[in-house]
Amino acid sequence: MSTTDTLERPAEQATAAPAAAEPLLRIQHLSKQFGSGAHPVRAVQDVSFDIYPGETLGLVGESGSGKSTIGRLLTRLIEPTAGQLQFRKQGGETVDLAHLGASAMRPLRADIQIIFQDPYASLNPRMRIRDVLGEALSTHGMATGAARQQRIAELLDQVGLRPEHAERFPHEFSGGQRQRIGIARALAVQPRFIVADEPLSALDVSIQAQVVNLLGDLKDRLGLTLLFISHDLDVVEYLCDRVVVLYLGRVVEVAPTEALYARPRHPYTQALLAAAPIPDPAQRRSIPLLSGDLPSPKNPPSGCVFRTRCPQAEARCAQADMQLRPVAEGHLQACWKVQD
Template sequence: MAPTDTAAPLLEIAHLRKHFGSGPHPVRAVDDVSFTIRRGETLGLVGESGSGKSTIGRLLTRLVDPTNGQMRYHGGPVPQDLAQLSQSQYRPLRSQIQIIFQDPYASLNPRMRIREVLAEALDTHGLAKGAARLPRIHQLLEQVGLRPEHAERFPHEFSGGQRQRIGIARALAVEPQFIVADEPLSALDVSIQAQVVNLLGELKEQLGLTLLFISHDLDVVEYLCDRVVVLYLGRVMEIAPTEALYATPQHPYTQALLAAAPIPDPAQRRSIALLQGDLPSPANPPSGCVFRTRCPQAEARCASADMQLHEVAPGHLHACWKTAPSHPAP
């Protein structure tokens, strides 16, 4: 079941930044991002390519280090700021925080049998030792819809969908609480995507997982996620429960993003103009609202607009001054 609005937070991200390069114009991949991931929910992270979605996933798993900001993790008896931990301090948490990579072809070692791929994860964290090892590997394969005999095969002997299932099994091997699914469908055929989406939903319910689902497929996000965070050029444009976001998007960027989704009825006309042009350079983002150079509703004051999120309805926040109330969201 989806968590309630009062569900305890598992992760609290506050003013998170990741800048690549030095000098006066570093690449601002993630720039002052704040949101909460509630325990037991599936949170969608959407936006165009280059918006910073995958960088946030890699920051939360500490595959890259943040420039500054906080990532408070409530998975243990004492909350820990993941941003302040060294790699050695973070290592014990890797069994609790896992990632499913975008490319199932590149994320598996082609020289290792699947049994060895899964055993490597178990060995790293001292799990399922001795006689318990092989039964645990078979259990993981069956959990993701594969057969025990698949443990003896190499990655090249599997289809793309099967390889992604193996990637999911590897993430589950260490019994995590939180999983970052980084565009897990983008390398798969459309016919296979629905199977993997359903598998993720079933595993989340069965194991009580919390998911950050990073995707550009808005239909899948609507189906799978409880809430959605919309990113543009490393900044948060809107946060809302999924139903509210799709029914009444508040930010002009969210409206344009949803309008760009394919319409199955050729007779139906779009009510919102599609965006023109590409994202500005993250090394030199626009002043004020970073979306203003492509926004069909932009005005002169947008060049100095406040980019802080404001609440327009319970749990529904966005960063556009036009419909924002006079008080910022807490």
């Protein structure tokens, strides 16, 4: 059974690029290298895209493509090697998160939160849930005393838990409940932007849909802005307004969700969608599945980094760059062979 078999689909789903005049977060030429010497690990290389207020932007790609690294860069859990992270603060002032020191970054931590992949590993096993949620409120000076207890109860209610759950420890909850606690912790300080880093991958399929529906409901009720990192293309199609496709640390396609799924332009995106499970196993696929392994980020191919696995590769691909080019309104891709 697919995760989306039990999803509560909305009557309408946004598909066009947001109409907001200014992005909440503008990522420009972002790069991250680990190690030094002749062959550092190029985890993220020259990545650029925008995230608009109120949208959910999907970030997809194979394991090792750099998705979680980007999520940690945007939340400044790790430092970028190069690039800019232009964040629009309350009131309209723009700051570059990539170049802020620790003291200057601290006031912005409340605006930018993360939901981690493993809910159990991200919770202190020795802290009761009231302390897990209360710690964030105390750190940012948002509530004390009775107001703090009321806020904790509100947060638990928002994610479908009961007030008495505040007295329990993390090991007393199921995986799905722990992820709800992780979501509540991210919401505690009323952030303007949340990175959801593969929040379903550690959960049983039977409860993944519950968490997806919760995120969708919170997005609509609270006007959240989300970067949703996932392997599950069905969930991305359901939840996200636009999608960024990543391959070996590079962006190869950006498009509104409906346009991307109806007509993917880049050969890698086509192969990803073709590899997704289909209801009828006998149904023929018109696009070849991916073959071979992801190249090493220590020694990426020259030219187009996808060329070593691309069924359409030509000699020119070894020299051609991977600059994103528009092919339709709001739709960019990085294959030189796609002209329209």
